[in-house]
Amino acid sequence: MPVVRIPTPLRPHAGGVDKLDLAGSTVKELFDRLGEAHPALRERLFDGEELRRFVNVYVNDEDIRYLEDLETPVAPGDEVSIIPAVAGG
Amino acid sequence: MGAEPLEFEGRETDPVSAERVLGLKCRLCGKQYPKEALNFCTDDFGPLEVAYDYEAIARTFSREAVATRPQTMWRYWDLLPIDGEPTVGRHVGRTPLIRADRLAKALGVGELYIKNDAVNHPSLSFKDRVVAVALSKAVEFGFQTVGCASTGNLAGSVAANAAAAGLDAYVLIPDGLEQGKVLGAMIHGARVVAIEGNYDHVNRLCSQIAFRFGWGFVNVNLRPFYAEGSKSMGFEIAEDLGWRVPDHVVAPMAGGSLIGKIHKAFKELEILGALENPVKTRLHGAQATGCNPISATVKSGASKVKPVKNPNTIAKSLAIGDPADGYFASQLIRDTGGWSDDVDDDSIIDAMRLLAETEGIWAETAGGVTLAVTRKLIEDGRIDRDESIVVCIAGNGLKTQEPLLERMARPTVIKPSLEAFEALLERDAAPALATV
Ligand SMILES: Cc1ncc(COP(=O)(O)O)c(C=O)c1O
Ligand SMILES: [Zn+2]
Numbered sequence: 442m443p444v445v446r447i448p449t450p451l452r453p454h455a456g457g458v459d460k461l462d463l464a465g466s467t468v469k470e471l472f473d474r475l476g477e478a479h480p481a482l483r484e485r486l487f488d489g490e491e492l493r494r495f496v497n498v499y500v501n502d503e504d505i506r507y508l509e510d511l512e513t514p515v516a517p518g519d520e521v522s523i524i525p526a527v528a529g530g
Numbered sequence: 531m532g533a534e535p536l537e538f539e540g541r542e543t544d545p546v547s548a549e550r551v552l553g554l555k556c557r558l559c560g561k562q563y564p565k566e567a568l569n570f571c572t573d574d575f576g577p578l579e580v581a582y583d584y585e586a587i588a589r590t591f592s593r594e595a596v597a598t599r600p601q602t603m604w605r606y607w608d609l610l611p612i613d614g615e616p617t618v619g620r621h622v623g624r625t626p627l628i629r630a631d632r633l634a635k636a637l638g639v640g641e642l643y644i645k646n647d648a649v650n651h652p653s654l655s656f657k658d659r660v661v662a663v664a665l666s667k668a669v670e671f672g673f674q675t676v677g678c679a680s681t682g683n684l685a686g687s688v689a690a691n692a693a694a695a696g697l698d699a700y701v702l703i704p705d706g707l708e709q710g711k712v713l714g715a716m717i718h719g720a721r722v723v724a725i726e727g728n729y730d731h732v733n734r735l736c737s738q739i740a741f742r743f744g745w746g747f748v749n750v751n752l753r754p755f756y757a758e759g760s761k762s763m764g765f766e767i768a769e770d771l772g773w774r775v776p777d778h779v780v781a782p783m784a785g786g787s788l789i790g791k792i793h794k795a796f797k798e799l800e801i802l803g804a805l806e807n808p809v810k811t812r813l814h815g816a817q818a819t820g821c822n823p824i825s826a827t828v829k830s831g832a833s834k835v836k837p838v839k840n841p842n843t844i845a846k847s848l849a850i851g852d853p854a855d856g857y858f859a860s861q862l863i864r865d866t867g868g869w870s871d872d873v874d875d876d877s878i879i880d881a882m883r884l885l886a887e888t889e890g891i892w893a894e895t896a897g898g899v900t901l902a903v904t905r906k907l908i909e910d911g912r913i914d915r916d917e918s919i920v921v922c923i924a925g926n927g928l929k930t931q932e933p934l935l936e937r938m939a940r941p942t943v944i945k946p947s948l949e950a951f952e953a954l955l956e957r958d959a960a961p962a963l964a965t966v
Binding site for chain 1: 573742837
């Protein structure tokens, strides 16, 4: 299964863990599963069906905006990281 | 705390000084947080910003009080987010604001100034301002290990200031930066790590590292405090103009933070009644065409900043494809009636030479970007030739020699004899004589 990495400050909303193994073949499907298990976490990531402005998502080393956004395919073993966008510079 | 007396008038005896800084506040939803090492809102990922009590600040801040304080950025301590005395970077700032008449003539404008942070102490860029605040805050929070994600200047600043403060520093940079930037960090004993990839990869990794290891990363978890340090550039500009703000400021943009903080500085001085004129300054942002996510947003009028996947410019210090404050910077530029543009590598070099030849200031490539964009904005009529202009030079040319070495002639080599020198003079004069 693909694994989703949770930013440390949001772990309280993910049952205290730093990664979740989730089933799905696209990023969107992973986040749907994540929402079923941890609705409070999904609410923080999404504004309706869209990712919030300051949330970046990577599949392995690539930002999903350079791939197919939420439709980006994921395979078992892929690592999906949620990264706060407000950093650097 | 050092042995030198600091003369931060009012600080030690002022019972309200700690209350000047209320805490952190989300720029999206307004949720409040205590003073802690956190850069984003855990409800919506919005940026956290320092919240101040300006009434408390007004009790200690005045032009007269500032005039009695040290000639460093800390003369504006009331408006910077630390609670004790600054422990790191105590000599940073108060760089020259230069009336640049020869450059003004070359550009065909009347009133032009250069804010010269190329000579900032200790590491020759404006980054010493943000690092002084971030590392003073890191000491307050009790961090022993600090770090940063850098396009070059921040690397040297964190390394130098951390060394002076006795802190351990991890400095992460994209592989392939200029020698001067890399050596400028390594000489101070920092652990310098080059990442295979571009700045955005470095940045992402630092976000993961900072929280996992509980370190103080100046532009990750300490970022709300760090960013406030840039305001001191704005305070100094206003003070040196006789507590007036200019009609135009042109600032370089990488992450897009500096430009917003200069404007915030002007607005804070206005709130405190310290200015002679109202803040109507137009903020203009400068980028390189090879990495122009913010200027492209301004020019297209888009509401979302489209990141640049593979930045490619000699202005490496501005090569951030996915700028954290790109959204706010583009909004600010529009709201103040400013503009943003971008320039290619040859224009950058031309502008570096123009600044050096007219004003004797050797800026880095990012300075070339800022001046080249200023020139473009003047030519395009976006900056009125009769209005006052401040161009922000944020880094030093000594650190970005590579692109110049590729393009500039070598010195002429001659024998140590008078004949050889006279022959040289003849050769120099020949073309001129020929055209008489
Ligand atoms: C020389 C120089 N100018 C400007 C900037 C841009 O600053 P900001 O990221 O706040 O937009 C940087 C950032 O690294 C820099 O090194
Ligand atoms: Zn918020």
